[in-house]
Amino acid sequence: MNQWLDKKCKACEGGVDPLSEVVINDYLSTIPGWEYKDLRLSRKFDFKNHYQAISFVNAVAWISHSENHHPMMEVGFRDVTIYYWTHAIDGISDNDFICAAKVNNLLT
Numbered sequence: 733m734n735q736w737l738d739k740k741c742k743a744c745e746g747g748v749d750p751l752s753e754v755v756i757n758d759y760l761s762t763i764p765g766w767e768y769k770d771l772r773l774s775r776k777f778d779f780k781n782h783y784q785a786i787s788f789v790n791a792v793a794w795i796s797h798s799e800n801h802h803p804m805m806e807v808g809f810r811d812v813t814i815y816y817w818t819h820a821i822d823g824i825s826d827n828d829f830i831c832a833a834k835v836n837n838l839l840t
């Protein structure tokens with residue numbers, strides 16, 4: 733069982749340190765397909781058609797609603813790129829890994 737899937741995001745009002753790059757890079761193996769670039773966790777997802785891409789966006793929106801933690805999403809013709817970072821600390825927190833793992837879990 734992935735270490736993040738049974739966790740819930742914690743409300744983040746700032747005042748905590750972002751994860752260090754060492755920890756982020758260590759944790760990356762727990763969210764296959766994701767990368768850490770430009771201070772964001774990101775992954776591009778490709779689909780058969782636009783309808784499937786939008787359905788995926790809606791599934792991610794449900795995770796955002798459930799966790800009160802929101803990504804930026806770029807939607808193309810048949811692809812969606814998701815970016816997570818914790819706005820309140822302008823960096824990466826466990827919340828970002830929890831949501832990235834739950835997004836990956838949509839595809840299993």
Ligand SMILES: C[C@H](O)[C@H](O)[C@H]1CNC2=NC(N)=NC(=O)C2=N1
Nearest residue numbers: 743744800801802817818819820
């Ligand atoms: C109080 C609650 O934690 C904030 O409103 C949430 C909402 N969604 C959020 N999403 C992201 N990505 N970062 C945040 O800091 C954040 N804060």
